[in-house]
Amino acid sequence: MNQIPLTAAGAERLKLELKELKSVKRPAVIEAIATAREHGDLKENAEYHAAREEQSFTEGRIAELEAALSNAQIIDVTQLKQTDRVVFGCTVELFDVASEAEVVYQIVGDIEADISANRIAISSPIARALIGKQEGDDAIVEAPGGTMEYAITAVHYR
Numbered sequence: 001m002n003q004i005p006l007t008a009a010g011a012e013r014l015k016l017e018l019k020e021l022k023s024v025k026r027p028a029v030i031e032a033i034a035t036a037r038e039h040g041d042l043k044e045n046a047e048y049h050a051a052r053e054e055q056s057f058t059e060g061r062i063a064e065l066e067a068a069l070s071n072a073q074i075i076d077v078t079q080l081k082q083t084d085r086v087v088f089g090c091t092v093e094l095f096d097v098a099s100e101a102e103v104v105y106q107i108v109g110d111i112e113a114d115i116s117a118n119r120i121a122i123s124s125p126i127a128r129a130l131i132g133k134q135e136g137d138d139a140i141v142e143a144p145g146g147t148m149e150y151a152i153t154a155v156h157y158r
Helices: 008-037 046-070 125-130
Strands: 004-007 072-075 091-096 101-108 119-121 138-143 146-156
Touching: 004 008, 004 046, 004 101, 008 046, 008 072, 046 072, 101 125, 119 125, 125 138, 125 146
Parallel strands: 004 072, 101 119
Antiparallel strands: 091 101, 091 146, 138 146
């Protein structure tokens, strides 16, 4: 089985989510199913069907997190040799040439990616264009929305 890379912080976030799902969400869904069953005919009981659907989503997410964590190769970015080269787990400060805006991304594993928190997946076009480059380099990104050009202004291992 292939190991999937995770940052140490990302693995902790996933473990906390898994704990929350198992200890809070799962019992709440089971309680909702029991309550809905008490309302009678299950064929026409919308509450029951909604609770069962929620249970399916919850159990699916639990299975996904357990599989990811069991196959994870956890990489602690702070323990890596500090260079100005972009590697998995590092935080990269970029200058978007077209919009003249500064952007900051951390390159993380696919399952821990969250663009709203500026964490991009290692498999994303931006991350693939950045890996191996260093401070001062330009990166051309071929993305579905078109070509973008970034200048790497700083690389941090935090």
